[in-house]
Amino acid sequence: MKLTPLSQSLVLHFGEMGSRWGLNRTLGQMYAVIVLTEAPLNADQISEALQISRSNVSMGLKELKSWNLIKLQHIPGDRKEYFTAPEDVWEIAKTLLVERRKRELDPTLTSLRDALVQEPSSSEDVYAQQRIREMHDLMEMISSWSGELENMSSGKLATLLTLGSGLSKILEAKDRLLNK
Amino acid sequence: MKLTPLSQSLVLHFGEMGSRWGLNRTLGQMYAVIVLTEAPLNADQISEALQISRSNVSMGLKELKSWNLIKLQHIPGDRKEYFTAPEDVWEIAKTLLVERRKRELDPTLTSLRDALVQEPSSSEDVYAQQRIREMHDLMEMISSWSGELENMSSGKLATLLTLGSGLSKILEAKDRLLNK
DNA sequence: CTGAATTTTCAGTAATTTCTGAAAATTATA
DNA sequence: TATAATTTTCAGAAATTACTGAAAATTCAG
Structure with a gap:
């Protein structure tokens, strides 16, 4: 060929x-x-x-x-x-998202959790654990959010991505939209 | 140390x-x-x-x-x-997003655009260009959306990420609101 | 079953990437 | 502006990663 x-x-x-x-x-x-x-x-x-x-x-x-x-x-x-390859490029993108999450995020989440349950042995450790906590919470959010995207249909994903600058506006209107 | x-x-x-x-x-x-x-x-x-x-x-x-x-x-x-390092882990995450976009997406977008303006020399090329078009449009969307995130405040980013499964609901609510 | 077709494994080699120490360049103080 | 402190550069060495060909394993038609 x-x-x-x-x-x-x-x-x-x-x-x-x-x-x-x-x-x-x-x-x-x-x-x-x-x-x-x-x-x-x-x-x-x-x-x-x-x-x-x-x-x-x-x-x-x-x-x-x-x-x-x-x-x-x-x-x-x-x-x-x-x-x-899958015909739908959105499928490919979702797969890449899933796999990269597995490889790039999940192992670190585990590692950060391990570090958080350790007893700090000094004031340096206390500070380090604060930062670890922040990193952990952030990564956990990204990870679960990414899980959310993975389960969306290609159509819905496209809608979301096309929002562009509308995203900020929607976030502002969020409470209203959900009748909270 | x-x-x-x-x-x-x-x-x-x-x-x-x-x-x-x-x-x-x-x-x-x-x-x-x-x-x-x-x-x-x-x-x-x-x-x-x-x-x-x-x-x-x-x-x-x-x-x-x-x-x-x-x-x-x-x-x-x-x-x-x-x-x-920046005190705010959200800042760090945003920086990583910016830089990875620059390194992992932008060069390919350029390359895909180049391929799209070529004259197809065969039916294989016609098919290839279809797929290239799809990839290009997808990557462009991801890229501009990522630019959107990069310009959000940490607070707003946190809101977005915390939505979790609420995200789908909001998208549905939006469509209803706009009578789509 | 048998054996030909095909795929997988893996030890050794090749290519690439990362790291070091020495030298060059830069910085800033006296 | 001379010089001591510090940082950067870079050629070669070390470490890692990727690739090959040969052999082993698997698959399947007859």
Whole structure:
């Protein structure tokens, strides 16, 4: 499989961004190819398109599966496994939100809780625990809020995101809206 | 400067999470020390607390400055530079949001726009551009919405995050109100 | 079952990133 | 403005992460 120049350049860009997105270069490139190609792809095709080894593709696919970013398909009469990305980009965004929360927030929440139940051994510890408390409360809020978004339909999410500067106004009107 | 066991264990955790947060281990550890310590710290103190070289601290501080995560202070009668973290964790969160948007979204938005103005050279390109359009619109929405959050006061942000499941209800109420 | 097709694993290697010490640059006091 | 204190830079070393090819494991048609 050969990529068109258009896809090629985006694939390279996704590769460069991969590491910033918590993946890595190959994973970024692999996902770009899968997203930008209409037909389901098998490992050999990905390997050829990106010029990387078959085993590297295997490891990458494993990782993309663990992120729930790809869907496995079978093509009648072919024993190979084929992969596609969800059709709805909102689904993809939600999945990324879920997974990043799991990886970037949840472990720290646990760690912060552990620190909060320790007995402070000095005045430094008392101060540290204050800050830990603040961080914990903030992260917990973000985490539960993110859980909220994860359970919204794509349509509702779109509504929310389109609000733009209307958001502030709605917050002001919140009490009225909820008849409080 | 020696860390208490309480701080020590959180510093290690922040180090482990550092790379997942788009920083790296040392940067995560450095920031933990600065956040958890009440007094402003100088480079030598950080170097000693984390057992890393002075030059490494210098590079780390440079990076933390570029993220706008630390504030420089001077202590009368001392030529060294001292650093603290913002007192308000909400400020820190907002800064992280701003910077991650800049690093993780903006470059890709540019790249997607470039791809959209290209002339498609085949039917594959036509499909790819559809998906690129979807990604672009989604990312643009997220980006502008994130800009919205960045300009909110901490108080308003807290209100928004505390809404929890109320969020859906408010969106519904809004639609009713506007007779949609 | 058998064995060919396919996928996965993994030890070793390659590439990348991070860290250090020494030297250069900057800062500010006397 | 000379010099001592401090910070920054950077080439090479160390550590980490990613990649490969070969072998092992799995899958499935006959």
